[in-house]
Amino acid sequence: MSATLRLASASPRRRELLASIGLEVEIAPADIDETPRSGESAMAYVTRLARAKAEAGAVDSSLPTLGSDTAVVLDGRILGKPGDRDHAREMLTALSGRAHEVLTAVAVSGPRGMLDVCVSTRVVMRAIDTAEIEAYWATGEPADKAGGYAIQGRAAIFVERIEGSHSAVVGLPLFETAELLRRQGVTLWPAAAVS
Secondary structure, rough: OOOEEOEEEEEEEEHHHHHHOOEEEEOOOOOOOOOOOOOOHHOOOOHHHHHHHHHHHOOOOOOOOEEEEEEEEEEOOEEOOOOOHHHHHHHHHOOOOOEEEEEEEEEEEEEOOOEEEEEEEEEEEOOOHHHHHHHHHHHOHHOHHHOOOOOHHHHHHHEEEEEEHHHHHHOOOOHHHHHHHOOOOOOOOOOOHHO
């Protein structure tokens, strides 16, 4: 099966999510400046980055190109990826026993131009003690994750509940992504699979 979509991301999670809905993708990571702009809202930030990634990834390709970005937001502040153990501890301590928002924007460049959507999911975490945070950091899992945790990994035991899209918290809201892809002419149900 040949690729029907270009993914402007090196994220294995996004690739796995797209594979879970039967899409073969061509990987073309986009190298863009991810610095938030002064006064930029979290929603505007993730949408801008998703669009920039899709644009950068679409260069030299006739395939529809998907870009995406995810931000963990607490009290209006974007929590990026932790720089070190102390930063991860600080973030997880702030998230402990509270609700926060995960914003994931998806943009798809294709025959219909640039289409995008931003999905908000509310995540409620139980109280996490310092020993658990230290043990979690030792797994290596939080090092490259927005907000310092991976809901699809060991941090799932910290999550009391979510309100919204689970796949968006992982990195790609599949319901909304499928709709954007359909609008761009990407076949989600190959004729051979539907009989």
